[in-house]
Amino acid sequence: MRKAANDINRCVACGVCALQCPRGAISICKGCYAVVDIATCVGCGLCAGACPTGSMSIQDTLTPLRDIQEERTEDAAR
């Protein structure tokens, strides 16, 4: 499954990706870096096309989304 992934060490938190995302899946975490909500992301790549640093990229997620969501609900339950 193709999803946007952000290299937080290179991200400058300019927010261009968040502005471009048609699904509103990207937010800027505490002014430090962009975070992708992979449950909402459809992997369209608009963010990666706009990112000035190239920190945003579209990658194949090895874990099926179902598992990630389950993991997240488990984390939330903890």
Added chain:
Amino acid sequence: MKTATKKKHWYDYLWIWTIVYFALGFFNILFAWLGLIDFILPLIFAIAGGNKLFCNHFCGRGQLFWVLGRNMKCSRRKPAPRWISSKWFRYGFLTFFMTMFGSMIFQTYLVFSGAGTLRKAIKLFWTFKVPWKWAYNGSVFPDWVAQFGFGFYSLMLTSTLIGLIVMALYKERTWCSFCPMGTMTQGICQIKAKKGMEK
């Protein structure tokens, strides 16, 4: 359910402000002082709110690069070299920028103290002097106020020109990846986020 077309906000048109700012400064250099808004607001957002809302939504310059680069197709939209967004270059450029800002403040001080005289010119890329004498014919303010205006306008115009060059060569908002204000506010946000984690 979100639709593909996003609702436009008033702050999506702030790129007009950038053009208005440079137009005003062309006719009267005292308007250059308004540029301080773009310096102070991001710092307030970062220090008080711990966010980069200014970069994300209110930066007229970033928006102008987007409008020219994407909407008007003035950008090659090629990835910029990696070193441009590397930490050493970003902080190096911030240091250089602040040094130049300090030297501009010192020039203003010289005029203030009477040791220097008002020079009605702007300096592009910290090197090339451009006569700008039509923009000031005296005012109720002392000369140092105008000197600061010329210095600050030079700085704003130079950084916008650099931004336009990298916009044309690389991605639309390549300037954002090494913008000194962006580096500074992100640094403040990172310190604040770290402190918040320790608590």
